[in-house]
Amino acid sequence: MNPILALNYEPSIEYLGNDDYYDVVAVADFPSHELRWRNDDVLVQFGLDPKSVSDADFIEAFGKFQGREPLMALRYHGYQFGHYNPQLGDGRGFLFGQVRALDGKLYDLGTKGTGPTPYSRGGDGRLTLKGGVREVLAAEMLHRMGVKTSRCLSLVETGEGLYRGDEPSPTRSSVMIRVQESHIRFGTFERLDFLGRRDLIGRLLDHVIEVYYPHLAGDADRYAMFYAELVQRVATLVAQWMAAGFCHAVLNTDNMAITGESFDYGPFAFIPTLDPSFTAAYFDNGGRYAYSNQATMCKWNLQMLQSPLKHVISSGDLEAGLEGYDEQYGRVYRTLMLAKLGFDLDFEAGDDVLARELLKKTIEFLHNSQVGYHEFFAQLAIEFRPEWRSDLSLILDNVEIVDVEIRVLFEQWRDLYFKMLNALPESDMESVGKCLNKCNPQTVIVRPVIESVWERIDQENDWGPFNELLQMIRG
Ligand code: AMP
Ligand code: MG
Secondary structure (H helix, E strand, C coil): CCCCCCCCECCCCHHHCCCCCEEEECCCCCCCCEEEEECHHHHHHCCCCHHHCCHHHHHHHHCCCCCCCCEEEECCCEEECCEEECCCCCCCCCEEEEEECCCCCEEEEEEECCCCCCCCCCCCCCEEHHHHHHHHHHHHHHHHCCCCECEEEEEEEEEEEECCCCCCCCEEEEEEEEEECCCCEHHHHHHHHHCCCHHHHHHHHHHHHHHHCHHHCCCCCHHHHHHHHHHHHHHHHHHHHHHHCEECCCCCHHHCECCCCECCCCCCEECCECCCCCCCCCCCCCCCCCHHHHHHHHHHHHHHCHHHHCCCCCHHHHHHHHHHHHHHHHHHHHHHHHHHCCCCCCCCCCCCHHHHHHHHHHHHHHHHHCCEHHHHHHHHHHHCCHHHHCCHHHCCCCCCCCCHHHHHHHHHHHHHHHHHHHCCCHHHHHHHHHHHHHHCCCCCCCHHHHHHHHHHHHHHCCCHHHHHHHHHHHC
């Protein structure tokens, strides 16, 4: 028996009782199946010994999709770039199954690139191999950086030539498996509201709470508490993206998970430098989802979610829930940025003036100098020595800055960094070094890194650099 097909599946969405949430679909008939990547880490989370799962098992389950049904294209709507679109739903994927993992949580196994569904809107239902490679890398990188994210479980090349406006075509095709807690989106609720199915909103909410917010189940106030907690989770997630220097690029409400986790990595990019206006999607002309707009846009999405939820939650409770957003975002962002500087402090409101000053100066320096965002922190991690605490001139002493104004900024930054080190006892210096290394990976997949890996796959079918990159990401 294929160990993947023998996993502990729990048809949770199907238990919702009728077919209001999905359409049963079939997988496309692909000319070939070549396993290009498998995520053994995730197998372990599901209690499987990777040695007991062969590549052929992966292809049977996640290339040919034999042995499980129904395959469910999920129904949802969403606000896309600010406009409501009732023509959405899984257009190139389906929910393959839901599995209870060793951590006790239920996870969705979803597909991307498995062929057309009733929601394809004229699209081919396919995923390019490059798109699959990019999503695998994004998820592993974000996971390494402590962001609550989906993971990819496998990538199978499927032997077709696809035509795309944003890749030299024909380009190779693939099918990817994505694992995350839930594929229920803000847009799943928006659809019920749009269709006038208020009767189902409370029911879906009960399901979401029971499965994904079980600590709230049974509380009379559970709906209001759910929304308040979702707000907190989303604010936390955006703060994690911002500190990681990540620009998601397509923050439509159909890409917002009801669990507050990050998923669906299309035209994403890690910022090369701290540029607030950095925009990752070439089609995002107005910069709606620019790097520094992410917090505002996700808050807007949470506000839009109030429309379906207002049928079961009072407007006062919804407002009160959303009120917590800015504070949580600011607190988590500051905490994470301080950790990138080596300081493992919980940044409560009204916290240390010096820490705030250092953060402000760090951001000013990164912004005005346009030095590499990830390189700066990676270098800090490599070069840090406890002696920096006793001699200011040792701090990043091999940095060369020609521009006078930037030099002044750097000196000011260095001064504050020195003071911050001295605000801690000498015995803490070791933990500063550890924190720097933990929070600042030496390898970050900015675009040229991904492109160079892709070039080798594209031109020589050489997967070595891709696998090496994943090794480096995982550390
Ligand atoms: P995304 O921007 O990737 O979240 O996709 C938005 C919507 O477009 C979803 O309903 C997708 O399933 C659908 N979609 C994206 N690409 C394709 C494609 N190649 N074929 C069919 N549907 C697609
Ligand atoms: Mg999507």
